[in-house]
Amino acid sequence: MERIFLDHASVTPVDARALRFAEPYLAGGYGNPSSLHSVGLEARRAIEDARTKVAALINAEKEKTILFTSGATEANNLAIKGAALRNVGKGKKVVSSAIEHMSVLNPMKDLQKNEFEFTTVPVDSSGIVDLEKLEDSATRETTVTSIMYANNEIGTIEPIREISEIVHEKGVYLHVDATAAAGRIPIDVQADGIDLLTLSSNDMYGPQGAGALYVKTGVRIQPVLPGGGQERGLRSGTENIFAIAGMGEAARIAREEMGTESARLSEMRNSLIEEILKIEETYLTGHPTKRLPHHASFRFSHIEGESILLIMDAQGIQVSTGSACSSKTLEPSHVLLAIGLKHEEAHGSMVMTLGRSNTVEQVPRVVDAVNEMVVKLRKISSLGKE
Amino acid sequence: MRRVYLDYAAASPVDPRVMEEMLPYFTDKYGNPSSVYSLGFEANTAVEEARERVAKLIGGEPKEIIFTSCGTESINLAIKGLVHRSKDKGNHIITSTVEHPSVLSAVDELERGGFSVTRLPVDGGGLVDVESVTAAITEKTILISVMYANNEVGSIQPIKEIGEIAKDRGIPFHTDAVAAAGKIHISVSEDNIDLLSLASQDMYGPKGAAALYLRKGTSISPILHGGRQERKLRPGTESVPLIVGMGKAADIAAQEMEAESETLSKMRDKLVRGLTTSVKECYLNGNLERRLPNNANVRFSYIEGESIILNLDMKGIQAATGSACTSETLESSHVLTAMGIPPEHAHGSIAFTLGRWTKGDDIDYVIETLPPIVKELRSISPMVPEGWTD
Numbered sequence: 001m002e003r004i005f006l007d008h009a010s011v012t013p014v015d016a017r018a019l020r021f022a023e024p025y026l027a028g029g030y031g032n033p034s035s036l037h038s039v040g041l042e043a044r045r046a047i048e049d050a051r052t053k054v055a056a057l058i059n060a061e062k063e064k065t066i067l068f069t070s071g072a073t074e075a076n077n078l079a080i081k082g083a084a085l086r087n088v089g090k091g092k093k094v095v096s097s098a099i100e101h102m103s104v105l106n107p108m109k110d111l112q113k114n115e116f117e118f119t120t121v122p123v124d125s126s127g128i129v130d131l132e133k134l135e136d137s138a139t140r141e142t143t144v145t146s147i148m149y150a151n152n153e154i155g156t157i158e159p160i161r162e163i164s165e166i167v168h169e170k171g172v173y174l175h176v177d178a179t180a181a182a183g184r185i186p187i188d189v190q191a192d193g194i195d196l197l198t199l200s201s202n203d204m205y206g207p208q209g210a211g212a213l214y215v216k217t218g219v220r221i222q223p224v225l226p227g228g229g230q231e232r233g234l235r236s237g238t239e240n241i242f243a244i245a246g247m248g249e250a251a252r253i254a255r256e257e258m259g260t261e262s263a264r265l266s267e268m269r270n271s272l273i274e275e276i277l278k279i280e281e282t283y284l285t286g287h288p289t290k291r292l293p294h295h296a297s298f299r300f301s302h303i304e305g306e307s308i309l310l311i312m313d314a315q316g317i318q319v320s321t322g323s324a325c326s327s328k329t330l331e332p333s334h335v336l337l338a339i340g341l342k343h344e345e346a347h348g349s350m351v352m353t354l355g356r357s358n359t360v361e362q363v364p365r366v367v368d369a370v371n372e373m374v375v376k377l378r379k380i381s382s383l384g385k386e
Numbered sequence: 387m388r389r390v391y392l393d394y395a396a397a398s399p400v401d402p403r404v405m406e407e408m409l410p411y412f413t414d415k416y417g418n419p420s421s422v423y424s425l426g427f428e429a430n431t432a433v434e435e436a437r438e439r440v441a442k443l444i445g446g447e448p449k450e451i452i453f454t455s456c457g458t459e460s461i462n463l464a465i466k467g468l469v470h471r472s473k474d475k476g477n478h479i480i481t482s483t484v485e486h487p488s489v490l491s492a493v494d495e496l497e498r499g500g501f502s503v504t505r506l507p508v509d510g511g512g513l514v515d516v517e518s519v520t521a522a523i524t525e526k527t528i529l530i531s532v533m534y535a536n537n538e539v540g541s542i543q544p545i546k547e548i549g550e551i552a553k554d555r556g557i558p559f560h561t562d563a564v565a566a567a568g569k570i571h572i573s574v575s576e577d578n579i580d581l582l583s584l585a586s587q588d589m590y591g592p593k594g595a596a597a598l599y600l601r602k603g604t605s606i607s608p609i610l611h612g613g614r615q616e617r618k619l620r621p622g623t624e625s626v627p628l629i630v631g632m633g634k635a636a637d638i639a640a641q642e643m644e645a646e647s648e649t650l651s652k653m654r655d656k657l658v659r660g661l662t663t664s665v666k667e668c669y670l671n672g673n674l675e676r677r678l679p680n681n682a683n684v685r686f687s688y689i690e691g692e693s694i695i696l697n698l699d700m701k702g703i704q705a706a707t708g709s710a711c712t713s714e715t716l717e718s719s720h721v722l723t724a725m726g727i728p729p730e731h732a733h734g735s736i737a738f739t740l741g742r743w744t745k746g747d748d749i750d751y752v753i754e755t756l757p758p759i760v761k762e763l764r765s766i767s768p769m770v771p772e773g774w775t776d
Contacts, residue, residue, distance in 0.1 A: 010421050014412040026592055027405055070455030073612040073622030103612030103621060110611045207412060208625035209594030224609065225462050226491035236488060237458035240594035306422060313423035
């Protein structure tokens, strides 16, 4: 049975081109970028080449605004804790939306334990941040506000430019977690007015083990991992050249192919949405139009998410319910609760995130499988209709 | 041109057997271990198998292994995680003057935050005196962190003895074993180690994976916050292929370490002997007996290490001055300084680190190539005393 992988928000297979590009650095292109000899210099060049490619993807003003980390979690921690702790002189307030990823919410909560005031801004039923509430929450004492570019669970794209204007009026840094958005929709940190931006290699077909933080020229943060002083002293540890080179190539491919690929995926996504919404008591979660092109998320009444995954998997189709990071816990997704769903409604959610391996020919098989699954689960459901 | 790579401490190639095992996890078995479907379960199983293999290498239990992204992170997690968790018990940390910058910077940061730090001196061979550990302990001591073996000069610390003292006094003991793991036998139970840092790339695994051994019952706080991975002590989606690679590397090391160490130490001894006997005023840095099998750190009077490195590089030989992490700064190595070697001598030091693919004739090539370079550099060096002849 052909595998139909529709969970590209939890992981992307590494693009064969990115892997081929980076593989020499894994196998034989050894060298420590800090070493003086020629092998070390080759490694240094590979990293600088990757920095250029990643900078281009988000239209950063300079290559050196890109810092490589081990992944998005570390980049989010570095941005938030690094900015908050470095700028305590301004104040001890931090703000985020209610639907951020755990790697944004948890560093915020950790700051809260250390006497910072942490405010979460609510979102509307489609997942768009409440701009008026944001304006009230971000004050002159706020050092950093973190709002994601687009949400991984419901696909909603936030109005980053308007958000930027609001927080900048109070002199607050804007951090944007672009893990779900990067490589899928155009991001321009300069035009969008972003101070700090998180990217993840493995969310855009690059290898695991690399992430990046864009730090706008002049924005001040402090490291969370002190050590050998690599990455301008902001991220110590010998650079993971292979993953960084692979991330660079993945960024280059994404930049070149994003236009056509996103158009292709959104067409397929639209037919999935159209067909699946024909099922009775089935609803789209997230925004109908301000939405990542590869993202379709639903909820089915009277059904439980965990069983959705298992039944679909038995049909060779991988989907997700909420965030992959929290799917092992049986708590309902904080994102779905934040858009106003009740616990039992949130449990019946299914997220499909399309990617490079998917083709429009797969749509009928997926639609059939979803239909069968819904019928089967509603028949045995304890959440069943009265 | 012939290429002789003798800078294995800075970076090592990935063993082809490791490559073969990890490659499918990039493109085919690419599941996220947290996903609740077959592809995710498969990834989860692969991570758990790697955990077993890493645990076995150091004599720990699989559930005592936490995967991190690199040695620096493992060290930061151990030291800061433990100290922040045990703040109410005291505020004193004991470490040594020859630690890796990751340990020194983490400790410096804690010192700025109000903790008190004792940095134990070392002798001329780079070794910590066990008595000095006992003497430094106070009622406020909450952590002892001494490296297993030094990355620059290869000296192996009296870990077992320090472990015993720490255990007797009930103080958690962390050791940075990044340079030692996979090269010499390590047993966290025999040595009474509570926390141990090791890195994949230092044992022919890929970069981007490392681990912290955390003895059952020892509590730490996380330094990164996010998802629930690694018992919430290290959030972030696991780099499955890299972790698989680290597991395979640990497995190979466990099986081949003994034989490999014997071969390497023979070549190492030949290199040291060859250089110290054929070049005037060339000395070994560090202790010859308690030393990693792959490390030969030698110094040449009256010349600069950087010039030696660049000249060797032109002949296809890669080596290092001091620690690779700091060789961009050109400051004299803190390790050599701590060993009492004056800066003008420390500057003429070269670290050769041998590895799995070093051959006997590579060593011959260095013994043949280096003396004329030294001679040439000394002939133009202003530091050579008047009347001194080669």
